[in-house]
Amino acid sequence: MQLKKIKGQMAVATCALLQAASPAANAAEAEWDVDTSLLYYSEADGRVQAAEPAIHAGRDLGDDERIDFRVVFDALTGATPNGGYATSAAQTFTTPSGDSTYVTAAGDSPLDDTFRDARVSLGADWTMSLDRMSKVVWGASLSGEIDYISMGLTAAYSQDFNNRNTTLTASLGFNNDIINPYDGVPIEFSPMRVANTGINRDGDSETKTITDFMIGVTQVVNRKTLIQLNLSLSLVDGYQNDPYKIMTVVDDPVTGLPASSFLTADDLSYVYEKRPDSRQKNILFFKAVHHLEEDVINFSYRYYSDDWGIKSHTLDLKYRYELANSYLQPHVRYYTQDAADFYRHNLVLGTDIDTAGNALIDYASHDYRLAELDTVTLGLKYGIPMGDDSEFSVRGEVISQSVNDSGVPAGQETPDLDALMLQVNYSFLW
Amino acid sequence: MKRIATVILLMALAGCSSMGVEPWERDLLAKDSMQLVPDYFDNFYDEHIYFSKEASSGGQGVGGGGCGCN
Numbered sequence: 377m378q379l380k381k382i383k384g385q386m387a388v389a390t391c392a393l394l395q396a397a398s399p400a401a402n403a404a405e406a407e408w409d410v411d412t413s414l415l416y417y418s419e420a421d422g423r424v425q426a427a428e429p430a431i432h433a434g435r436d437l438g439d440d441e442r443i444d445f446r447v448v449f450d451a452l453t454g455a456t457p458n459g460g461y462a463t464s465a466a467q468t469f470t471t472p473s474g475d476s477t478y479v480t481a482a483g484d485s486p487l488d489d490t491f492r493d494a495r496v497s498l499g500a501d502w503t504m505s506l507d508r509m510s511k512v513v514w515g516a517s518l519s520g521e522i523d524y525i526s527m528g529l530t531a532a533y534s535q536d537f538n539n540r541n542t543t544l545t546a547s548l549g550f551n552n553d554i555i556n557p558y559d560g561v562p563i564e565f566s567p568m569r570v571a572n573t574g575i576n577r578d579g580d581s582e583t584k585t586i587t588d589f590m591i592g593v594t595q596v597v598n599r600k601t602l603i604q605l606n607l608s609l610s611l612v613d614g615y616q617n618d619p620y621k622i623m624t625v626v627d628d629p630v631t632g633l634p635a636s637s638f639l640t641a642d643d644l645s646y647v648y649e650k651r652p653d654s655r656q657k658n659i660l661f662f663k664a665v666h667h668l669e670e671d672v673i674n675f676s677y678r679y680y681s682d683d684w685g686i687k688s689h690t691l692d693l694k695y696r697y698e699l700a701n702s703y704l705q706p707h708v709r710y711y712t713q714d715a716a717d718f719y720r721h722n723l724v725l726g727t728d729i730d731t732a733g734n735a736l737i738d739y740a741s742h743d744y745r746l747a748e749l750d751t752v753t754l755g756l757k758y759g760i761p762m763g764d765d766s767e768f769s770v771r772g773e774v775i776s777q778s779v780n781d782s783g784v785p786a787g788q789e790t791p792d793l794d795a796l797m798l799q800v801n802y803s804f805l806w
Numbered sequence: 807m808k809r810i811a812t813v814i815l816l817m818a819l820a821g822c823s824s825m826g827v828e829p830w831e832r833d834l835l836a837k838d839s840m841q842l843v844p845d846y847f848d849n850f851y852d853e854h855i856y857f858s859k860e861a862s863s864g865g866q867g868v869g870g871g872g873c874g875c876n
Contacts (some may be wrong), residue, residue: 413847595826
């Protein structure tokens with residue numbers, strides 16, 4: 377009884393304290409929380425290199441309202457796999473513009489090194505309080521790169537229960553994307569042409585819509601543990617091909633060499649890929665954050681499946697190890713996925729595509745990202761406060777990705793991908 | 807999927823009512839390091855990189871996508 381009374385008095389005292397603290401909170405509202413960051417991303421073997429500066433600024437507006445803005449720039453260069461694979465002979469490909477060629481030596485994996493891109497991404501969120509226990513976050517995003525434009529709107533409704541220990545969230549997102557491939561949209565399953573003999577294109581642009589639904593629950597378990605569980609459904613409709621990826625047409629799948637003749641003398645034995653124009657994704661995401669004596673563990677697991685036949689598991693673990701006045705944070709991530717149903721190593725002439733160029737299968741892609749693959753990431757971050765309200769941190773990560781090419785003849789396998797990521801962050805109040 | 811979602815949510819709500827802390831016990835939960843996403847751009851870059859290198863994406867929120875990633 378006495379305990380209950382003390383508990384009640386504590387609650388009253390806490391509320392009084394919170395109210396008394398509000399003028400100070402109002403003073404803090406005049407400031408922006410700013411996060412700045414620079415990412416350098418580099419893949420081995422001359423593949424993609426990227427530099428991404430970014431800034432995020434958020435500000436409390438009082439009455440539990442808040443605005444957040446984000447700007448990210450992205451500059452990419454380097455070489456990217458074109459969908460072919462290594463063979464025992466040199467291979468000549470035509471660039472997307474159709475007016476020049478690049479040659480891949482025998483035994484090398486074909487990479488298109490004409491790839492360049494720049495991207496600007498803008499985002500804004502407005503958190504609107506409905507009452508003491510519920511809120512809506514409205515979001516808008518816009519990103520543009522040379523061959524891709526994306527516009528998105530989101531709304532997330534959250535309701536607190538159980539003394540604010542349980543939060544239910546229902547979110548809706550809608551994206552409209554416009555794809556403008558360099559020099560037009562390749563005709564699916566049509567051949568890459570010899571340079572300067574015209575290109576197989578149909579129109580300048582395509583579109584895609586993405587509709588996302590998510591419900592989630594966040595629960596305070598005890599003073600040291602917080603958990604989250606989200607279920608998502610994502611529906612993608614429209615153009616989902618990679619317009620720069622081709623597939624090799626072969627006479628003999630064992631040698632894997634491009635077919636000696638295919639259609640006319642101006643047609644190379646490589647055809648543009650084709651993926652379904654709809655995709656449904658289901659995702660289960662669980663996260664737990666746990667405070668030890670001083671350190672903090674942040675763990676998440678994601679199960680993903682879609683109607684392209686891809687299933688994946690993602691495990692992510694960060695351990696924040698507190699030092700005297702700074703922290704070290706090792707990071708481990710493991711990802712594994714199955715291949716898409718239509719992932720193919722090549723197309724066999726007469727079986728998958730006929731000698732008149734008609735496809736005998738519905739879909740095919742040799743984009744390695746749709747293959748059975750694993751990714752392992754190891755990282756380390758060091759963070760140090762710089763005064764009361766600012767922090768500097770630096771993070772380095774090594775990413776190793778390997779494709780499971782079982783069944784693919786020796787010498788034609790997809791090479792592993794090794795990448796390095798370096799990031800510096802500086803956060804402060806302004 | 808819908809049925810599983812409903813069952814999980816009901817179980818979560820039922821189980822959750824016995825969990826939690828009092829307002830004055832939120833000292834540790836209020837720390838930056840105890841937030842679900844403690845590092846804004848670490849998470850942002852990770853999502854962006856793996857979106858362009860793997861077939862799966864999403865789970866933490868809605869929206870995103872929007873990139874012709876190579």
